[in-house]
Amino acid sequence: MLEIKTEINCQEALLADFPGLYKEVxxxxxxxxxxxxxxxxxxQMVEAVCDYYLGISANIHRGKYFSLEDVSNKFEQVRSKIANLIGGSGNEIVFVSNAxxxxxxxxxxxxLSKDDLVVCLPFSHHSHLLPWFDCAKVEYLQLKACQNPDLEHYATLLAKNPKVVCLTHCSNVTGIYLDLEVMIAMAKEVGALVVVDAAQSIPHRRIDVRALNIDFLAFSAHKMLGPTGVGVLYGKAELLNQLKPLKLGGGMVDWVEFSSFNLRKIPHRFEAGTPNISGVLGFGAAIDYLHKIGFNWIEQHDRELGSYMLAKAMQRSYLRVVDPRPDADRGAVLSMSIEGMNNLDDLARYLSDSFGIMCRNGHLCAQPYVSSLTSGQVIRISGYIYTRFQDIDYFFDSLDELVSALL
Known part of the structure; x- marks a missing residue:
C-alpha cells in the first residue's frame, strides 16, 4: 500500500487506497x-479499526491494567490530533456520535427559553435547525436575489440581541462557503454565541477556531474518511464548563452517592457511557491520512472540482443549478433541478443501476431551502480527494442520455 509522504500532485497515487472505487454494479x-x-x-483507516478489535479491545478510563491504559492513551492522542487540526485545546474536544x-x-x-432569539441561515442542514426549534425562537437571515447573505438584514437581526447565531460554513446543497470571519465578527459585536456547523467544510479546509473566535463547532468523522458513529463537538473551555450535559451515566462522573454526584472535568463530563473506541482510533488514522496528502492539495482539488462541476452543468439548458454564482467560494458539491421532472427517484436509480453512478436526490436534509427554490427534488453530485474530472464528465454524459430518453 502506498505511503504518501507529503502533498501529492498525482491523484492516481491514492486511488488504490480506496477499495470501494473498484466495486461494480x-x-x-x-x-x-x-x-x-x-x-x-x-x-489505512479500516486497518486501524481492525487493529483495535483484533487486539485486546479493552475499554478506556475504567481501570489500571496495561492494555486498558494503552487503549486509553491512543484514544486521548486522537483528541489531541483533532485539537491541533482546528486550533483548540484537548479539553475543548468532546467525542460524540456525529455532528x-x-x-x-x-x-x-x-x-434557552422560548423568548430567546436564535438566528439561523435558511440553507442550514436540518440538524442545525431542528434542535433550535425545540428550545428557542428562531429567525432566519434573508438571502439576496443572487443568494448571497443579506448583511443589512443580518445587522437588523443582530440588533435584536440574539443569544445564539448559527452558521453553516459550507452548504451541503450548494457547496458554497460562508465568509465566517465577517459574520462571526458582526455577531460578537452584540455578544451573541456563535455555533458553527463545519460538517461539510472540515474535510476540505483548515479552520482555526481561536483565530475566528468560534464558540462551538461541530463535525463528523464519516465525512472525512473516518468511520460512522463518531463526531466532534468543540467548545471554548469556559463555555463547556457552563453547559449542561445532555446524557448522564458512567464515565462522566467523579463521585456518586445515593442522592448526588460530581461531574468530571471537561470534556469527559459530556462523554457518558462507553464511547465508540474503535471509531475514534479509526478517525485518528483518517486524520493522519489527510495530513499526509496535505490540506493545501485537498482544498485546491475541492475548488477546481467544484468549478468544473458548475461549468459542465451550465452547458445544459435542461438543468437549473441551485445557486449558480460563478464568483462564489465554491467546493465540490452541486445540486440541480431538472425541468419537467419533479421526482428524481427513478433518475437516481437509473444512474445507479445502468451506469454505476452513485449520487443523491431529494431535498438533502435542507427541505425548507430546497423547496423555496424548486418545485420538487434536486439531484446532487459531490466529490472528494478520490474524485476525478473524468468522473464528472461521465456523470453528465450519462445524465444527458437518461434525460433525453425520459423526457
Whole structure:
C-alpha cells in the first residue's frame, strides 16, 4: 500500500487506497459522487479499526491494567490530533456520535427559553435547525436575489440581541462557503454565541477556531474518511464548563452517592457511557491520512472540482443549478433541478443501476431551502480527494442520455 509522504500532485497515487472505487454494479465500475453524505474509506483507516478489535479491545478510563491504559492513551492522542487540526485545546474536544448530537448538546445545554432569539441561515442542514426549534425562537437571515447573505438584514437581526447565531460554513446543497470571519465578527459585536456547523467544510479546509473566535463547532468523522458513529463537538473551555450535559451515566462522573454526584472535568463530563473506541482510533488514522496528502492539495482539488462541476452543468439548458454564482467560494458539491421532472427517484436509480453512478436526490436534509427554490427534488453530485474530472464528465454524459430518453 502506498505511503504518501507529503502533498501529492498525482491523484492516481491514492486511488488504490480506496477499495470501494473498484466495486461494480451489474458489471459497471462504480463512480461514487455522494461524498457530501459520507466519504469512502481508505484501507489505512479500516486497518486501524481492525487493529483495535483484533487486539485486546479493552475499554478506556475504567481501570489500571496495561492494555486498558494503552487503549486509553491512543484514544486521548486522537483528541489531541483533532485539537491541533482546528486550533483548540484537548479539553475543548468532546467525542460524540456525529455532528447532529454535537449540535443537540449545545442547544440543550444552554438552557434557552422560548423568548430567546436564535438566528439561523435558511440553507442550514436540518440538524442545525431542528434542535433550535425545540428550545428557542428562531429567525432566519434573508438571502439576496443572487443568494448571497443579506448583511443589512443580518445587522437588523443582530440588533435584536440574539443569544445564539448559527452558521453553516459550507452548504451541503450548494457547496458554497460562508465568509465566517465577517459574520462571526458582526455577531460578537452584540455578544451573541456563535455555533458553527463545519460538517461539510472540515474535510476540505483548515479552520482555526481561536483565530475566528468560534464558540462551538461541530463535525463528523464519516465525512472525512473516518468511520460512522463518531463526531466532534468543540467548545471554548469556559463555555463547556457552563453547559449542561445532555446524557448522564458512567464515565462522566467523579463521585456518586445515593442522592448526588460530581461531574468530571471537561470534556469527559459530556462523554457518558462507553464511547465508540474503535471509531475514534479509526478517525485518528483518517486524520493522519489527510495530513499526509496535505490540506493545501485537498482544498485546491475541492475548488477546481467544484468549478468544473458548475461549468459542465451550465452547458445544459435542461438543468437549473441551485445557486449558480460563478464568483462564489465554491467546493465540490452541486445540486440541480431538472425541468419537467419533479421526482428524481427513478433518475437516481437509473444512474445507479445502468451506469454505476452513485449520487443523491431529494431535498438533502435542507427541505425548507430546497423547496423555496424548486418545485420538487434536486439531484446532487459531490466529490472528494478520490474524485476525478473524468468522473464528472461521465456523470453528465450519462445524465444527458437518461434525460433525453425520459423526457
Amino acid at each position: 451489474d458489471g459497471k465500475q462504480c463512480v461514487y459522487l455522494d461524498s457530501a453524505s459520507t466519504t469512502l474509506k481508505p484501507t 447532529t448530537e454535537a449540535l443537540n448538546i449545545v442547544s440543550h445545554g444552554l438552557n
